[in-house]
Amino acid sequence: MARRVAITGIGVIAPGAIGVKNFWSLLSDGRTATRGITFFDPSPFRSQVAAEADFDPEAHGLSSQDIRRMDRAAQFAVVAAHEAITDSGIEWADLDPHRIGVSVGSAVGATMSLDQEYRVVSDEGRLWLVDHEYAPSHLYQHFVPSSFAAELAREFDTEGPAAVVSTGCTSGLDAVGHACDLIREGSTDMMIAGATDAPISPITVACFDAIKATTPRNDDPEHASRPFDATRNGFVLGEGSAIFVLEELESARRRGAHVYAEIAGFATRCNAFHMTGLRPDGREMAEAIRAAMNEARVDAGHIDYINAHGSGTKQNDRHETAAFKRSLGPRAYQVPVSSIKSMVGHSLGAIGSIEIAASVLAMANHTVPPTANLHHPDPQCDLDYVPRTAREWRTDAVLTVGSGFGGFQSAMVLTRPGKGAA
Amino acid sequence: MSESIAITGLGVAAPNGLGKRDFWKSTRDGRSGLGRITHFDAAQYPSKLAGEVPGFDARSYLPGRLMPQTDRMTRLALVAADWALADAGIGPAELGEFDVGVITASSSGGFEFGQRELQSLWSKGGRYVSAYQSFAWFYAVNSGQISIRHGLRGPSGVVVADQAGGLDAVAQARRQIRKGTPVVLSGGMDASICPWGWVAQLASRRLSTSEDPESAYLPFDARAAGHVPGEGGTIMVLEDAEAARLRGATGYAEIIGYAATFDPRRGSGRPPGLERTIRLALADADLDASAVDVVFADAAAMPELDRIEAEAIEAVFGPYGVAVTAPKTMTGRLNSGGGPLDLAAAALAVQDGIIPPTVGVEPIEDYHLDLVLAEPRSARVRVALVLARGHGGFNSALIVRAPR
Amino acid sequence: MTTADWDHRRVGCDALVAEQPVSRAGGTSTMKEIVMSKLEFTINDLRRILREGAGTDEEVDLDGDILDEDFPALGYDSLALLETSARIAREYRVELDDETVTSAQTPRELVGAVNAALATTPV
Structure with missing residues (x-):
């Protein structure tokens, strides 16, 4: 009998919302967490807005050594994982550490720490031959972000396979997809899986400025993230983490766990087209969606909510609208589609996992989160994007998708326990 | 579908040889590629030796348009991918649109590219940051650029697990092939021998400070005192x-077993975890330890890590129970490229019936x-x-056997 | 690579570009540049900057008669033009708005747009 994968615990650090409860309240209220950047003086930059998390690591029990050693993204992941494990209700100490693995997605790793440490060792960019005397001893952990997986494995005492998955903005879906592979093939019985990113740093802001991918709507930060709206003009950078406890479904049921959802299908494809550009026809994302539905053994008629990538760039929102129509046919017009990036911004590699969390919570709460700031739909984006207000809606099968630099296109199908195809 | 996965093409860029042929000839002959760093002036740093890929002129292999948007590691990866496909005698055009994937390992991304852009940002301002920075440095860039160059639209991925990641990427490729994707390009390529990358690696406190290339990197030796970093790796067709x-x-x-x-x-x-990793990989391959003819060791050259590895090998295979080698003593440790380069050497050892030496x-x-x-x-x-x-506690093991 | 692909690519990348004017609270304060006198931007200047910032493909003769070639036909996508225009803006201390850059289809149009901007930029 094929092994299946259940989500039994959730932890979230998001802009405007620390913890799952606050996260869902933000989404279901349709509140936005985008604001003028406060982490540094953004005035030299084109885009000066971001979705920042008000995160106090000490309040979450991290020691001063943890805080010094770990990049902000690693701190997010550890705190989110604690929430997920508590939520799962499992007696962690009773588990066999050999059978638990870690899979964490991150697009840009320890960028914030690297940016800060570079300033110091280079004396504000003056030195090409940077000064090792000023490098902290944990710089290597920032250099190779597999340290994020190592931090989680050590914190939760696991000895199964551990890795970081770093496929740009689909990392958060792909890391969870990878975790499912490990449980299904029998390498592990349980995974701490999810994603984290903390990219709000000058180098990130500058690199997206250079290609005008982020919005310059600096005079109206609360309404700056406008997926599917005709006035959208780029994404809003975000940060955060969502971490899950994944378990083999039957053993989760045997222990009487609360199963939020089954991860029924996952697939990824590459567009082999351009590092940042998208072909308007959405072919490769559509293919990923078809493959994920195929694995989940559901067809278009079963999908009753789409959690969109919805980044708010001109090309993305048309690209994925085309992909939904191409893969789901007329069904694309019948199901609600929404983008939570309108509220929490685009946290690069983390957002895929944060969107899985939103999808699962939508299923649990019989409510679909809205697309905030959507007033004037782009005529080329003509689906039901749930504008501004959450909607009561029973969902048994959610499709969530991601699209990112490098051409990666990923899709995941989540089903209500007992409602998926056998 | 069979359970085993064939390695049918190799593209190699190593410090002791650019291209599969040069690498394998040097490696068989025990010729090292370690030497004083030439990419920058290392005089002020406590470690001054590295394994640098010799004679790599990217312009002679790749379109000029790719130069401003690629780090050295991506250029090496693109050329190695070209070679791997040619070596396999496979043209993506002959395959279905979604039939070829790209799954690579990464460790630090395009770090030299990143250093240049960080310098522009902090010394001159944000307007000086390249339009290519958003992707040229990041971990996913090699998979993305390879897929674009050859029109590969199948399942793709990127794994980061420090030096263990290269084997993990190959294992991920194996999973995708088993799920039905006919061909996957996999492996890893790193090239962070730039001042900023060097300072980051020095922070690990695992770098040899010896200035003698012959005795700087001596795993399993009483003189073991750290490794020499290298650049390069292998992209392979699976x-x-x-x-x-x-x-x-x-x-x-053929790849027949894996564990992490x-x-x-x-x-x-x-x-x-290393001994358990070996036993799990043997179980995955359904093999007895006695079936193994050679072990390509991780060879950390840190006394405690060497002891752990030696004990794991002895526990599984018995004292002097199996031939062990570490050709990376001739290349240095290549991070995400290291596992795939050893895998290439293992595949060539199987083909030629020759176990390459551990030098010095x-x-x-x-x-x-x-x-x-x-x-x-x-x-x-x-x-x-x-x-x-990999740094922090990652262990991976992969088993290959001669084709049937 | 067909021309049709390039056209798609161009459409794709153009769509990334903001369509509204930038509201910027300040400029980079650490820039140290030589203030240039008013000068003319020529096709040769563009050739040089394209080579430096975006590279050239072997099959393209950038020194040939390129004034009225489409940028995609010369091997330059929208990212290449963003990089090129950023370099022009820095070197010539000229503000090029987003529209100017992305609406230029050919070297002639871009050279013209840069000169028009230079003419209105106070020295």
Whole structure:
């Protein structure tokens, strides 16, 4: 009998919302967490807005050594994982550490720490031959972000396979997809899986400025993230983490766990087209969606909510609208589609996992989160994007998708326990 | 579909040889590529040696348009991918649109590119940051650029697990092939020998400070005091072995077993994960330890890590129970490229019946290792085990055997 | 690579570009540049900057008669033009708005747009 994968615990650090409860309240209220950047003086930059998390690591029990050693993204992941494990209700100490693995997605790793440490060792960019005397001893952990997986494995005492998955903005879906592979093939019985990113740093802001991918709507930060709206003009950078406890479904049921959802299908494809550009026809994302539905053994008629990538760039929102129509046919017009990036911004590699969390919570709460700031739909984006207000809606099968630099296109199908195809 | 996966094409860029042929000739002959750093002036740093890929002129292989948007590691990866596809005799055009994936390992991304842009940002301002920075440095860039260059639209991915990641990427490719994707390009390529990358690696406190290339990197030796970092790696073509045979390709070797673990945290009292990793990989391959003809060691050259590896090998294979080698003594440790380069060497060892040597080492007797020293050893190599460990506790093991 | 692909690519990348004017609270304060007198931007200047910032493909003769060639036909996508225009803006201390850059289809149009901007930029 094929092994299946259940989500039994959730932890979230998001802009405007620390913890799952606050996260869902933000989404279901349709509140936005985008604001003028406060982490540094953004005035030299084109885009000066971001979705920042008000995160106090000490309040979450991290020691001063943890805080010094770990990049902000690693701190997010550890705190989110604690929430997920508590939520799962499992007696962690009773588990066999050999059978638990870690899979964490991150697009840009320890960028914030690297940016800060570079300033110091280079004396504000003056030195090409940077000064090792000023490098902290944990710089290597920032250099190779597999340290994020190592931090989680050590914190939760696991000895199964551990890795970081770093496929740009689909990392958060792909890391969870990878975790499912490990449980299904029998390498592990349980995974701490999810994603984290903390990219709000000058180098990130500058690199997206250079290609005008982020919005310059600096005079109206609360309404700056406008997926599917005709006035959208780029994404809003975000940060955060969502971490899950994944378990083999039957053993989760045997222990009487609360199963939020089954991860029924996952697939990824590459567009082999351009590092940042998208072909308007959405072919490769559509293919990923078809493959994920195929694995989940559901067809278009079963999908009753789409959690969109919805980044708010001109090309993305048309690209994925085309992909939904191409893969789901007329069904694309019948199901609600929404983008939570309108509220929490685009946290690069983390957002895929944060969107899985939103999808699962939508299923649990019989409510679909809205697309905030959507007033004037782009005529080329003509689906039901749930504008501004959450909607009561029973969902048994959610499709969530991601699209990112490098051409990666990923899709995941989540089903209500007992409602998926056998 | 068969259970095994064939390695049918190799693209190699190593410090002791650019291209599969040069690499393998140097490696068989025990010729090292370690030397004083030439990419920058290392005089002020405590470590001054590296393994640099010799004679790589990217412009002679790649379009000029790619130069401003690629780090050295991506140029090496693109050229290695070209070579791997040519070596496999496979043209993506002959395959279905979604039939070829790209799954690579990364460790630090395009770090030299990143250093230049960080310098522009902090010394001149944000307007000086390149339009290519958003992707040229990031971990996913090699998979993305390879897929674009060859129009590969199948399942793709990027794994980061420090030096263990290269084997993990190959294992991920194997999963995708088993799920039905006919061909996957996989492996890893790193090239962070720039001042900023060097300072970051120095922080690991695992770099040798010796200035003598002959004795700087001596795993399993009483003089072991850290490693020499290198650049390069291998991109390889992996196919379902049965499908490869049907198109008339035998391949170098078949991947038949894999496992990965993570070390227990300090103070747990539980043993390190490497021995268990080897046993799990053997179980995955359905093999007895006695079937293994050679072990390509991780060879950390840190005394405690060497001891752990020697004990794991002895525990599984018995004292002097299997030939062990570390050709990375000739290339340095290549991070995400290291596992795939060892896998290439293992595949070539299987093909040629030659175990390449470990150079410069006088092994500690207590380790009870049958280390292949100084001279290559002619041997019937049916099955090879490749080990790789990543900073922080990552352990991976991969087993190949001669094609049937 | 067909021309049709390039056209798609161009459409794709153009769509990334903001369509509204930038509201910027300040400029980079650490820039140290030589203030240039008013000068003319020529096709040769563009050739040089394209080579430096975006590279050239072997099959393209950038020194040939390129004034009225489409940028995609010369091997330059929208990212290449963003990089090129950023370099022009820095070197010539000229503000090029987003529209100017992305609406230029050919070297002639871009050279013209840069000169028009130079003419209105106070020295």
